Each structure stands twice: as structure tokens, then as C-alpha cells.
Amino acid sequence: MSTPQPVVAIDKITATNPATGEVIGYSPIDTPEQGRQAIIRARKAQPAWAALPLKERTHYIWRLRDYLVDHADEVSDVISKDVGKTHIEALATEVLPSVMAITYYARHARRFLKPSLDSSRRHPVLQQDQHPVPGAIRCGRRRRPLELSDGHSHARNRARSAGR
Numbered sequence: 295m296s297t298p299q300p301v302v303a304i305d306k307i308t309a310t311n312p313a314t315g316e317v318i319g320y321s322p323i324d325t326p327e328q329g330r331q332a333i334i335r336a337r338k339a340q341p342a343w344a345a346l347p348l349k350e351r352t353h354y355i356w357r358l359r360d361y362l363v364d365h366a367d368e369v370s371d372v373i374s375k376d377v378g379k380t381h382i383e384a385l386a387t388e389v390l391p392s393v394m395a396i397t398y399y400a401r402h403a404r405r406f407l408k409p410s411l412d413s414s415r416r417h418p419v420l421q422q423d424q425h426p427v428p429g430a431i432r433c434g435r436r437r438r439p440l441e442l443s444d445g446h447s448h449a450r451n452r453a454r455s456a457g458r
Contacts, residue, residue, distance in 0.1 A: 305322060311378065313378045367385075369389050
């Protein structure tokens with residue numbers, strides 16, 4: 295029978311370089327309530343983002359791409375230290391694919407955000423209004439630290455891991 299251990303409040307995660315064991319930084323841990331509040335703020339911000347003209351929204355997306363291009367070495371170094379990949383591997387498997395995905399989505403934003411027609415109906419009607427979702431770089435799993443969120447990848451990944 296094990297001895298009960300006291301619960302320790304943890305308010306941050308320590309990031310260590312898996313190759314060297316060196317502490318490279320700390321990340322705060324949000325409480326569940328802080329997480330809920332962040333989701334509420336994001337949902338409140340969405341209508342303002344959607345109301346922006348497409349040209350302005352894509353301008354912000356291009357700025358993100360330009361930042362990643364201009365700081366590719368720095369971003370690759372951080373990924374390399376945090377995940378244990380080599381600098382070249384971090385650049386080739388994280389930064390460059392993110393730049394390419396951002397470029398693709400920014401170039402084709404008008405087509406992606408057009409309403410689609412349901413051709414199965416006798417009189418085509420709008421099948422779905424494609425609400426614009428701002429692209430976001432988010433923290434991913436340990437081996438894939440940069441992921442460009444398309445708003446659907448989480449559900450797709452859950453379905454994939456459930457064997458559907």
C-alpha cells in the first residue's frame with residue numbers, strides 16, 4: 295500500500311533540452327478557469343476578425359509568414375533546443391512547412407471562404423457559410439511543436455486516433 299503524497303501546486307512547466315538536460319525556460323500553467331476565459335475572449339474576438347475585409351485579414355496572415363521567414367533561424371533554434379531536433383531538422387520539418395502552409399492559405403483565402411452550394415438539392419442553396427477562422431500557430435505535441443491550425447485538425451486527429 296502506498297503512502298499518500300501531498301498535492302503540490304504547480305504553476306509552471308520547466309522546458310529542458312532533451313539532448314543536454316539544460317533548463318531552457320519556463321511556461322506558466324493556466325488554471326481551468328483561465329483556459330475557459332481565454333476561450334471566451336477568443337470567441338468574442340472572432341466576430342471582429344470576421345468583419346474585417348478579406349484583404350486586411352490576409353495582410354495579417356502575410357505578416358505572420360514574413361515574421362517566420364525573417365526569424366527562421368531563431369525559431370528553428372528554439373524548436374531544436376525544446377524538442378531535441380537538429381537545427382536543420384527543425385527548419386525543414388517545422389518552420390518551412392509552416393511558411394508554405396501560410397503562403398498557400400493566404401493565396402487561396404478568397405476561394406476557401408466562398409460559400410459552397412449543395413448540389414444534391416433541386417434548387418441549390420448555401421450549404422454552409424464558411425466562417426473565417428484566423429490561422430494560428432499553436433503548440434503541438436512534443437515532436438511537432440509548430441502546427442498551423444485550420445480549425446478542423448483537432449477533430450480530424452481525434453477521429454483518426456479513435457480509428458474512424
